[in-house]
């Protein structure tokens with residue numbers, strides 16, 4: 001039994017998309033994005049009170065990077081991973097984990113724009129810096145995609161899922177249109193049925209109620 005604990009439009013969507021790409025059977029338990037993630041019941045799944053958490057083979061795994069590695073090793077025939085010994089193993093690992101470099105800025109921006117409930121708590125400077133740092137991450141992706149359709153020469157993999165999902169969240173704060181190769185790649189990977197199946201089913205599930213949140217003027 002594989003069971004994903006998930007909040008729509010959060011990092012657990014990265015694991016949901018990967019599970020769809022793997023084409024395996026799994027269950028989803030959906031949680032609200034609130035203090036319920038700090039309940040004793042949820043803390044048994046992930047002691048940090050974060051999503052995702054993945055129940056598999058009699059234990060629970062957390063941290064998206066770890067989950068991605070474990071799933072790709074468990075189902076090597078799907079071709080989503082690059083195993084030890086593969087020429088592209090190191091690049092695969094770099095890009096799988098680079099998703100968190102971008103996501104840390106998205107987390108800060110989500111806190112600034114959505115989580116803080118009073119305008120006096122928000123900082124235009126933090127909003128602007130974090131959006132610029134997210135765009136710096138786009139520059140790294142743009143450079144990597146020169147002469148490539150996907151992050152690896154050998155084609156689509158869990159590295160594209162990981163970074164692609166981070167870009168999906170980051171687009172709410174930093175537009176991708178100025179980055180031509182990134183925008184093309186993003187269009188290509190998000191046309192996949194696996195990505196579409198990982199989107200929120202209804203508007204009421206959305207964490208981000210707007211497509212774009214502009215940084216305030218400092």
Ligand SMILES: N[C@@H](CCC(=O)N[C@@H](CS)C(=O)NCC(=O)O)C(=O)O
Nearest residue numbers: 010011049050051052062063064065
């Ligand atoms: N590095 C962790 C980050 C997990 C994380 O922070 N998830 C966010 C959702 S995107 C969360 O659960 N936040 C709830 C909270 O901070 O209370 C991972 O990659 O799994």
